Amino acid sequence: MAVTRTELLPIRSGEDVVRVRQRVRALSVEAGFGLVDQTKFVTAASELARNTLDYGGGGDVACDLLQEGRRKGLRLTFADQGPGIPDVEKALTDHYTTGGGLGLGLGGAKRLSNEFHIESTVGVGTRVTIARWK
Secondary structure, three states: OEEEEEEEEEEOOHHHHHHHHHHHHHHHHHOOOOHHHHHHHHHHHHHHHHHHHHOOOOEEEEEEEEEEOOEEEEEEEEEEOOOOOOOHHHHOOOOOOOOOOOOOHHHHHHHOOOEEEEEEEOOOEEEEEEEEEO
């Protein structure tokens, strides 16, 4: 699999979350996703960007356009240096929340993506990678 282009976007404010949504939408179009797949991936990106800001204290997202043979994709890696997630399995459970939300963010992002990977270390931070393919 080849990365054809990478963009790094900061997530430090609510305005940055909006910019991430807009950029992921544009990159999804560039990757050739249909409207439904664009919407799914933008929704997943929005949830993860909001988590990066609210729970991780801010961070960055790396956006990679991918090419594997004729197949095109988009991979997003959200990273923060926040408090980390003590129990990742529990955090992926629907309706589990440590904040005031619905507790659907991480699990929802996983369901809306073709690939999902999370690494978190308490006191170090969290890295969530999602990908979607055309």
